Each structure stands twice: as C-alpha cells, then as structure tokens.
Amino acid sequence: NAGVTQTPKFQVLKTGQSMTLQCAQDMNHNSMYWYRQDPGMGLRLIYYSASEGTTDKGEVPNGYNVSRLNKREFSLRLESAAPSQTSVYFCASVPTGVGGYTFGSGTRLTVV
Amino acid sequence: QQQVKQSPQSLIVQKGGISIINCAYENTAFDYFPWYQQFPGKGPALLIAIRPDVSEKKEGRFTISFNKSAKQFSLHIMDSQPGDSATYFCAASGGAQKLVFGQGTRLTINP
Numbered sequence: 001n002a003g004v005t006q007t008p009k010f011q012v013l014k015t016g017q018s019m020t021l022q023c024a025q026d027m028n029h030n031s032m033y034w035y036r037q038d039p040g041m042g043l044r045l046i047y048y049s050a051s052e053g054t055t056d057k058g059e060v061p062n063g064y065n066v067s068r069l070n071k072r073e074f075s076l077r078l079e080s081a082a083p084s085q086t087s088v089y090f091c092a093s094v095p096t097g098v099g100g101y102t103f104g105s106g107t108r109l110t111v112v
Numbered sequence: 113q114q115q116v117k118q119s120p121q122s123l124i125v126q127k128g129g130i131s132i133i134n135c136a137y138e139n140t141a142f143d144y145f146p147w148y149q150q151f152p153g154k155g156p157a158l159l160i161a162i163r164p165d166v167s168e169k170k171e172g173r174f175t176i177s178f179n180k181s182a183k184q185f186s187l188h189i190m191d192s193q194p195g196d197s198a199t200y201f202c203a204a205s206g207g208a209q210k211l212v213f214g215q216g217t218r219l220t221i222n223p
Binding site for chain 2: 004033035040041042043044045048058090092099100101102103104105106
C-alpha cells in the first residue's frame with residue numbers, strides 16, 4: 001500500500017541510549033517532516049526536509065538529528081535519549097511544502 | 113509559543129447531534145487551514161481543508177467555517193455518529209511556515 005512507513009512501532013530506551021527512527025514514503029513526495037505528539041500539546045515539528053539534500057530545524061529540535069538519505073527516506077536520531085523525549089513520533093510527507101500531509105502510523109517511544 | 117489555539121479539549125455529543133470544534137490563529141500569513149482526524153494508534157489523516165478566499169467548505173457531513181477578520185475557523189460535524197469518535201486537530205500554514213497544529217480535541221459520540 002502506498003503511504004508513509006515508520007519503524008519501529010514501539011521502543012523502550014534507557015536514559016543515555018541512542019536510536020534511529022526510520023521513515024520511508026513511496027509517493028514520490030519532495031518534502032518530509034518529523035513531529036512529536038504529546039498530550040495536550042498537539043503535534044510539534046522537530047525537523048523537516050523541504051527536498052532531497054536539505055534539512056532544517058523545526059520548533060523543538062534540541063536532542064535530535066536527522067538525515068534525508070534519499071528522496072524516499074528521512075530518519076530521526078536520538079543521540080542520548082532523555083525521559084523528556086518520551087513521546088509518539090510521526091513522520092509525514094507532502095508533494096511540495098504546501099497542502100495536506102500524509103502521516104505514518106507513528107513510533108511510540110518510552111525513555112526510562 | 114502556540115500559534116493555533118483549539119477548543120474544547122474534549123467534547124461529548126449525542127448520536128445525531130452537531131459537533132463543533134473551534135480554532136483561532138495569530139499569524140496573518142497563514143493561508144491554508146486543514147483539519148485532521150486521528151483514531152487511537154493511528155497517524156492523523158487529512159479530513160478537510162480550506163483556504164481564506166472562501167468562508168465555508170463542505171464535504172459530506174463535515175463543514176469548515178472560516179472567519180478571516182476574526183482569525184478563527186471551526187469544524188462542524190453534522191449528524192454525528194459513533195464512528196466519528198476520534199481526536200481532531202486543526203492546523204495552519206502559510207508563507208515560510210510549516211504546518212502548525214492546535215492542541216487537539218477528543219470527540220466522543222454517545223450512541
């Protein structure tokens with residue numbers, strides 16, 4: 001099925017551990033995004049990539065890094081996980097920067 | 113810095129009733145206003161969207177009302193059904209701004 005695929009779906013990390021969240025889309029979209037969702041705060045933009053080869057910070061980038069590996073894939077890395085990074089992470093894509101985003105099904109991350 | 117404010121946080125409506133969720137924005141450069149629907153364990157899905165050149169857009173039982181002068185927009189769900197029970201997010205973008213989301217509304221439709 002065409003869409004945005006995120007892996008893993010669930011992850012538990014210990015404080016200080018690192019991990020990479022993977023995202024891939026097969027819709028030939030140019031722009032990709034990483035959001036985090038926390039209760040009562042909606043979705044907040046972490047990083048985005050307007051096109052292959054470019055990345056920019058969003059509203060809450062501290063503690064994260066990203067890589068736009070190619071047009072399909074956009075990964076999010078936590079170098080040293082903290083309990084404050086416990087959240088649900090969503091990847092999204094859109095043909096260009098304007099219009100409705102297509103979201104993946106999310107990664108639920110718990111940092112203990 | 114919350115550029116899009118959404119209310120209420122939770123809403124309970126009887127089956128067949130009208131559900132109304134409101135959003136207010138601050139940035140006058142915003143020119144795209146979508147609503148997303150999210151079921152538990154799933155990602156948000158685009159429900160309906162409007163641009164500020166129209167005051168209302170209707171798709172089936174879902175209607176967006178837009179008031180540019182007041183910088184407000186709302187989602188109306190007519191004849192609400194139990195299957196509409198979900199979390200709804202408003203959002204806005206425009207110019208160099210990426211999509212900014214409201215805080216979300218958990219809607220419950222009682223049978």
